[in-house]
Amino acid sequence: AQSVTQPDIHITVSEGASLELRCNYSYGATPYLFWYVQSPGQGLQLLLKYFSGDTLVQGIKGFEAEFKRSQSSFNLRKPSVHWSDAAEYFCAVGLNTGFQKLVFGTGTRLLVSP
Amino acid sequence: NAGVTQTPKFRVLKTGQSMTLLCAQDMNHEYMYWYRQDPGMGLRLIHYSVGEGTTAKGEVPDGYNVSRLKKQNFLLGLESAAPSQTSVYFCASTRLEGQPQHFGDGTRLSIL
Numbered sequence A: 001a002q003s004v005t006q007p008d009i010h011i012t013v014s015e016g017a018s019l020e021l022r023c024n025y026s027y028g029a030t031p032y033l034f035w036y037v038q039s040p041g042q043g044l045q046l047l048l049k050y051f052s053g054d055t056l057v058q059g060i061k062g063f064e065a066e067f068k069r070s071q072s073s074f075n076l077r078k079p080s081v082h083w084s085d086a087a088e089y090f091c092a093v094g095l096n097t098g099f100q101k102l103v104f105g106t107g108t109r110l111l112v113s114p
Numbered sequence B: 001n002a003g004v005t006q007t008p009k010f011r012v013l014k015t016g017q018s019m020t021l022l023c024a025q026d027m028n029h030e031y032m033y034w035y036r037q038d039p040g041m042g043l044r045l046i047h048y049s050v051g052e053g054t055t056a057k058g059e060v061p062d063g064y065n066v067s068r069l070k071k072q073n074f075l076l077g078l079e080s081a082a083p084s085q086t087s088v089y090f091c092a093s094t095r096l097e098g099q100p101q102h103f104g105d106g107t108r109l110s111i112l
Helices: none
Strands: A003-005 A010-014 A019-021 A024-026 A032-038 A044-050 A056-058 A064-068 A073-078 A087-096 A100-104 A108-113 B004-007 B010-013 B019-025 B031-037 B043-049 B065-067 B073-078 B087-094 B107-111
Touching (some): A032 A073, A044 A064, A100 B043, B019 B031, B019 B087, B019 B107, B031 B073, B043 B073
Antiparallel strands (some): A003 A024, A019 A073, B031 B087, B065 B073, B087 B107
């Protein structure tokens, strides 16, 4: 069965430090890949997406992600974290099933220390 | 543009009561989805719709029913609420296969 793994439940990063959130997926073909961010009490906001082409994708708020087919990974990065980045981040895989089925990881909560 | 709007935002029910959650989107999207979010489990798909008048079961459909009588609305019903249905419910929509889903702000439902 398809699955998405986010191995880090919590991550604490100092403000101004770099960030990398890990995401690995299990799927036979190349899926659509997404990163969403959820602030407390809010819905999910799309940060970036990968469909095809350049494996390094840029998103909003200074985030980027790199698709590595050989590792089945789609890690999210940011060079300098801001306190406002504290939130929960979800990686999701979109599957070609005749409708757009999204399989979500369990999320990584980012804490930003001063 | 309102995007995806969910009502209500909060609700407390007693076991056995029924209620309907409403999702409305103003983006003319074909596909609509209902998810539930529970701690440590990410989002799980309850039901989805690929167009007006169609619905289908997702990953965790038991105890829920849905209807999509109008393209812009997707209703999620709980006929007899159970404490296990305490969760945050999210509605989402998208236009095309492969395009990102747009999410509402969620409905926090507690069942006592």
